Amino acid sequence: MSTIIDKIAWISLNERKLLCVRSKGKELYYIPGGKRDPGEEDQQTLIREVQEELGVTLEQETIMHVGTFEAEADSKATGTIVRLTCYTADYEGTLQPDSEIEEMAWLSYDDQDRVSVASRLVFEQLKQQELLD
Template sequence: MTQTIDKIAWIYLNEQKILCVRSKDKELFYIPGGKRESGEQDQQTLIREVEEELNVQLSQETIEHAGTFEAAADGKAEGITVRLTCYTADYQGELSPQSEIEELAWLSYTDLERVSAVSKIVLEQLHKQELIV
């Protein structure tokens, strides 16, 4: 039986690189975001998770769907996948790691080995679209 972990993520690009984060005690980076709480819509999850992880406020009127991606879940049993529903949005505030986030980094296509499996798919897609180098 396949189990899917449903996550919402924020794609933020700057100078043809994507913002990624790394949790404490983890090696791989991932695209900021997380799991929805009971009854939450995608946008609510996105705004809450990004504020918890990076201490910035997303501008709700700028949120746009950027794609949905699936891959095997890192560090989980075989048959468990992650579905990452991605959005772009502008923000107010200064990016700074909060909560479980130890580090943030601006990654490019050459950093594929540093990101989670589902994040690799996102980076590959952004590279094909010439949005990241």
């Protein structure tokens, strides 16, 4: 039986590149977001996690579901699956790494070797939709 790590993620594109972040002490980038706190809905989790990681406020009325992606989790026991439920949203404020985030970067399709396995699935879809260079 596999374990599922359920995460909410924010898709932010700029000049056909995807915003990704890297946690302190980690090598791979991932799409900003994280796990729900008990009782949280997806939108609440998304808003909270993005505020904590990047210091910006998502505009709740602009949040739109993009898709859900599942892949083997990086650096976890075999059979551990990450489920990314992804949303787009506009934001207010200035993006800057905060909390456990060491670095943020706008990555293109050619950079997907720098991201987690689950994030690569998002890169693939965005490329197929011609939203990512």
